[in-house]
Amino acid sequence: MNNLAISRYVSDQAVKQIHGLHPVLQAVYQHRGVSSADEIDNQLSRMHSYESLLGMPVATAAIVAAIQAQQSILIVGDFDADGATSTALAVRLLRQFGAKHVDYLVPNRFDFGYGLTPELVEYAATLKPDLIITVDNGISSIEGVRLANERGIKVVVTDHHLAADQLPDAAAIVNPNQPGCPFPSKSIAGVGVIFYVMMAVRAALRQTNWFADGRSEPNLANVLDLVALGTVADVVALDRNNRILVDQGLKRIRAGKCAPGISAILTVAGRNQLNCVASDLGFAVGPRLNAAGRLDDMSLGIECLISDDLDVCQQIAEQLHSLNTERRSIESGMLDQAMEALDGLTKTIDSKALPSAIVLFNESWHQGVIGILASRIKEQFYRPVIAFALSDNDEIKGSARSLKGLNIRDALDQVDKTYPGIIKKFGGHAMAAGLTIHKDMFEQFNAAFTEVVAGCLSESDLTQSLNTDGELTVDDFTMTLAEQLRYAGPWGQQFPEPLFDNFFEVMEWRVVGEKHLKLKLQPTDAALMIDAIAFNTTAEQLGQNSDKIRAVYKLDVNEFRNNKTLQLMIEYLEPA
Numbered sequence: 001m002n003n004l005a006i007s008r009y010v011s012d013q014a015v016k017q018i019h020g021l022h023p024v025l026q027a028v029y030q031h032r033g034v035s036s037a038d039e040i041d042n043q044l045s046r047m048h049s050y051e052s053l054l055g056m057p058v059a060t061a062a063i064v065a066a067i068q069a070q071q072s073i074l075i076v077g078d079f080d081a082d083g084a085t086s087t088a089l090a091v092r093l094l095r096q097f098g099a100k101h102v103d104y105l106v107p108n109r110f111d112f113g114y115g116l117t118p119e120l121v122e123y124a125a126t127l128k129p130d131l132i133i134t135v136d137n138g139i140s141s142i143e144g145v146r147l148a149n150e151r152g153i154k155v156v157v158t159d160h161h162l163a164a165d166q167l168p169d170a171a172a173i174v175n176p177n178q179p180g181c182p183f184p185s186k187s188i189a190g191v192g193v194i195f196y197v198m199m200a201v202r203a204a205l206r207q208t209n210w211f212a213d214g215r216s217e218p219n220l221a222n223v224l225d226l227v228a229l230g231t232v233a234d235v236v237a238l239d240r241n242n243r244i245l246v247d248q249g250l251k252r253i254r255a256g257k258c259a260p261g262i263s264a265i266l267t268v269a270g271r272n273q274l275n276c277v278a279s280d281l282g283f284a285v286g287p288r289l290n291a292a293g294r295l296d297d298m299s300l301g302i303e304c305l306i307s308d309d310l311d312v313c314q315q316i317a318e319q320l321h322s323l324n325t326e327r328r329s330i331e332s333g334m335l336d337q338a339m340e341a342l343d344g345l346t347k348t349i350d351s352k353a354l355p356s357a358i359v360l361f362n363e364s365w366h367q368g369v370i371g372i373l374a375s376r377i378k379e380q381f382y383r384p385v386i387a388f389a390l391s392d393n394d395e396i397k398g399s400a401r402s403l404k405g406l407n408i409r410d411a412l413d414q415v416d417k418t419y420p421g422i423i424k425k426f427g428g429h430a431m432a433a434g435l436t437i438h439k440d441m442f443e444q445f446n447a448a449f450t451e452v453v454a455g456c457l458s459e460s461d462l463t464q465s466l467n468t469d470g471e472l473t474v475d476d477f478t479m480t481l482a483e484q485l486r487y488a489g490p491w492g493q494q495f496p497e498p499l500f501d502n503f504f505e506v507m508e509w510r511v512v513g514e515k516h517l518k519l520k521l522q523p524t525d526a527a528l529m530i531d532a533i534a535f536n537t538t539a540e541q542l543g544q545n546s547d548k549i550r551a552v553y554k555l556d557v558n559e560f561r562n563n564k565t566l567q568l569m570i571e572y573l574e575p576a
Contacts, residue, residue, distance in 0.1 A: 054181035059172035071130035079293030085230030086135035088305035116144035136190025187237035191230030225258035233286030237494035261304035264317035291323035294368030361388035371399035534570035543575030
């Protein structure tokens with residue numbers, strides 16, 4: 001990690017006691033702003049109401065009318081995991097509501113690009129839909145919605161991305177981030193928005209006695225596994241409302257009450273469904289689902305989530321696994337090229353200081369993998385990063401990833417307003433965004449973007465910090481506490497998994513898998529031996545002849561052949 005500082009959460013008040021919780025877990029919750037038992041009560045009854053979402057009544061009326069008239073409904077999704085889960089959820093529920101003409105369309109990123117573009121509307125029109133419902137996109141589709149209106153196709157936009165100055169002229173827009181929307185959870189994912197819309201649609205259908213004519217009323221809890229997956233995979237902030245949605249979805253997955261496709265992907269990823277947690281969705285299921293949209297066609301991933309045939313899902317999951325393996329190989333080569341380019345950059349400036357932002361372009365890079373590449377470079381150098389790949393008509397498409405303290409979508413907006421004409425189009429949210437520029441504008445954009453970022457971030461903002469929950473005592477190194485911490489979340493963006501830091505004696509170490517360290521550690525002044533694993537860590541990081549380290553770690557349970565042992569997952573280590 002570059003330019004790293006270790007700090008501990010600071011509490012202004014004594015830990016408030018929540019009955020039955022381990023003192024360590026009490027402190028962990030307090031560090032994340034939890035002050036009462038109510039705030040960790042993840043019952044569905046504590047969710048925000050759909051009634052506070054602006055545009056919901058109009059959107060609901062349009063969808064209900066289409067269902068009752070048996071009109072043709074087309075779901076237009078996005079080619080990432082949030083878009084895939086949103087699409088699958090909408091298709092599943094609309095069909096369960098009794099709609100007989102429901103289909104979906106997800107633009108291939110290489111042919112149509114992102115969102116409801118005019119080109120996609122032209123293609124969609126050949127399917128003769130009466131109503132288009134966008135999921136996880138649409139808030140920036142000004143021209144696409146205009147063309148749909150001209151073609152006589154009604155559009156309901158459901159999205160969560162940040163709105164621009166102009167909104168599309170849709171029949172209805174449901175997006176908590178549109179101006180004037182009072183819905184409290186601004187961090188909800190696209191799949192969460194369409195889930196709320198479907199809740200309102202079911203309620204409206206119920207009021208018309210739609211389910212009284214021999215139709216069964218679906219239980220919306222049955223799709224919470226999809227909501228959990230899309231929410232975690234999209235790396236949105238896990239505020240209180242999102243934690244309720246994710247926690248409920250995870251409980252259904254662990255109970256075996258989830259879409260067969262999720263079970264199949266967990267299986268090919270080597271994860272145990274019975275103890276699935278948010279990180280399994282984020283690091284195992286999400287990447288395999290995303291691989292379809294990055295390298296091929298996200299329809300493959302959506303079919304995996306829609307199908308109820310486990311054999312079909314297993315076959316698709318294996319295809320997704322193969323695509324993800326290919327994606328990793330492509331990513332590795334791109335990362336090597338990026339690091340070589342950055343090595344040249346750092347040698348040209350004093351004291352190896354980097355600019356406030358990193359902007360990279362290589363004509364050979366794969367357009368579907370630049371988002372992951374940007375994330376990897378961000379992790380390495382702790383800078384906002386935009387990676388560009390060649391597109392059509394001498395255009396290049398960029399994928400941006402940001403840091404805490406910089407709203408990347410707003411930064412692009414500032415570039416666009418300060419230097420009009422450089423950016424052709426852009427969109428996104430606080431931590432991730434996409435954009436298109438002409439290839440000849442790369443150097444101008446690089447300078448403009450770096451200038452804007454430099455004006456937004458201070459030196460301290462660009463210093464990476466690992467916040468820990470402090471030291472554990474010898475008595476805290478137990479399986480009981482490790483398992484409590486595992487399921488106490490869900491943990492994720494802005495509600496991070498507990499990290500601790502201690503000094504340890506290194507009793508043994510060896511390299512495993514060519515690039516990981518397996519260690520046996522002993523807490524200082526304690527007669528306790530603990531297994532530990534440090535992924536992507538070299539022996540050199542232990543220091544020459546170092547037998548003592550400071551480690552930042554997660555308290556974890558290692559399960560192998562039905563045997564559980566305590567293990568530390570080391571996030572960072574340095575010689576003491």
